[in-house]
Amino acid sequence: MRNMEKLLVVKVGGKVVENASSLQAMLARFAAHEGRKVLVHGGGVMATSVARAMGVDTTMVEGRRITGDKMIDVVTMVYGGLVNKRIVAMLECMGLNAVGLCGADMNIMLSTKRPVVDGIDYGWVGDVKRVDAHALSTLVEAGVVPVLAPLTHDGKGHILNTNADTIAAETARSLASRYDVTLVYCFEKNGVLLDPGDDGSVIASLQLRQFQELKASGVINQGMIPKLSNAFKALQSGVREVVITSVAHLDDLSQGTHLQ
Numbered sequence: 001m002r003n004m005e006k007l008l009v010v011k012v013g014g015k016v017v018e019n020a021s022s023l024q025a026m027l028a029r030f031a032a033h034e035g036r037k038v039l040v041h042g043g044g045v046m047a048t049s050v051a052r053a054m055g056v057d058t059t060m061v062e063g064r065r066i067t068g069d070k071m072i073d074v075v076t077m078v079y080g081g082l083v084n085k086r087i088v089a090m091l092e093c094m095g096l097n098a099v100g101l102c103g104a105d106m107n108i109m110l111s112t113k114r115p116v117v118d119g120i121d122y123g124w125v126g127d128v129k130r131v132d133a134h135a136l137s138t139l140v141e142a143g144v145v146p147v148l149a150p151l152t153h154d155g156k157g158h159i160l161n162t163n164a165d166t167i168a169a170e171t172a173r174s175l176a177s178r179y180d181v182t183l184v185y186c187f188e189k190n191g192v193l194l195d196p197g198d199d200g201s202v203i204a205s206l207q208l209r210q211f212q213e214l215k216a217s218g219v220i221n222q223g224m225i226p227k228l229s230n231a232f233k234a235l236q237s238g239v240r241e242v243v244i245t246s247v248a249h250l251d252d253l254s255q256g257t258h259l260q
């Protein structure tokens with residue numbers, strides 16, 4: 001096996017992003033990691049509140065936002081503007097050289113508009129088709145930290161909304177042929193929990209079969225289902241290590257849930 005350089009891909013979720021102090025603390029831990037790294041951010045909670053203030057209602061189906069004509073403008077402004085540029089400014093302040101990108105920038109992430117399935121029309125939502133690992137690694141090798149917003153494009157001039165957990169998994173998968181990749185999903189809980197009400201009940205090591213059982217029994221539900229489905233897909237595609245952990249433990253990746 002080739003001796004590849006290590007690369008850290010971190011995804012931070014919407015509940016952290018909307019809270020200025022937890023975002024600041026998370027970014028400080030991210031910045032303290034030596035070496036090559038990429039940050040992917042969400043922002044779903046903020047998009048919902050900005051949309052509400054603009055009189056646009058939010059509908060989620062299986063963790064995905066129905067993205068109509070008005071909503072795609074809202075998420076483009078919130079993810080590609082407010083959240084992405086705030087994060088870049090904070091990372092620059094912490095001494096990193098960061099660049100904020102959506103999928104259309106440098107044609108980093110091309111997707112196709114999701115077709116209507118079982119009568120559900122998600123609107124301007126994209127399923128990832130191709131990630132330009134070469135462009136990303138060129139930035140990384142130049143010492144730049146790409147900060148990716150959960151927006152892709154279809155190559156025909158349309159921006160598409162794509163789940164941030166999926167962006168992180170696809171980014172990690174695409175870079176796995178070039179780097180020894182660790183993918184970290186960090187959020188407000190300590191990891192995947194056996195008892196969602198008990199933050200001490202972290203499952204330290206999770207196998208695909210156990211995930212399927214816990215999903216069937218309802219212990220793993222809501223946003224954790226697409227997160228773990230994406231995470232297992234990344235592991236099966238050559239990503240060396242996948243960790244689901246708390247923002248508070250981003251400086252100690254031995255904690256949290258490790259996928260097997």
Ligand SMILES: Nc1ncnc2c1ncn2[C@@H]1O[C@H](COP(=O)(O)OP(=O)(O)O)[C@@H](O)[C@H]1O
Binds near residue numbers: 187189
């Ligand atoms: N077994 C579980 N362990 C931890 N979290 C769980 C579990 N089952 C469901 N969840 C829920 O999944 C959520 C994380 O998914 P999501 O909201 O998509 O995260 P993010 O903030 O990273 O975008 C948690 O906030 C929690 O409410």
Ligand SMILES: CC(=O)N[C@@H](CCC(=O)OP(=O)(O)O)C(=O)O
Binds near residue numbers: 042064075126
């Ligand atoms: C298609 C789709 O659902 N896109 C997501 C993108 C943001 C996201 O995933 O943010 P979090 O990580 O904070 O949940 C959405 O608009 O909510």
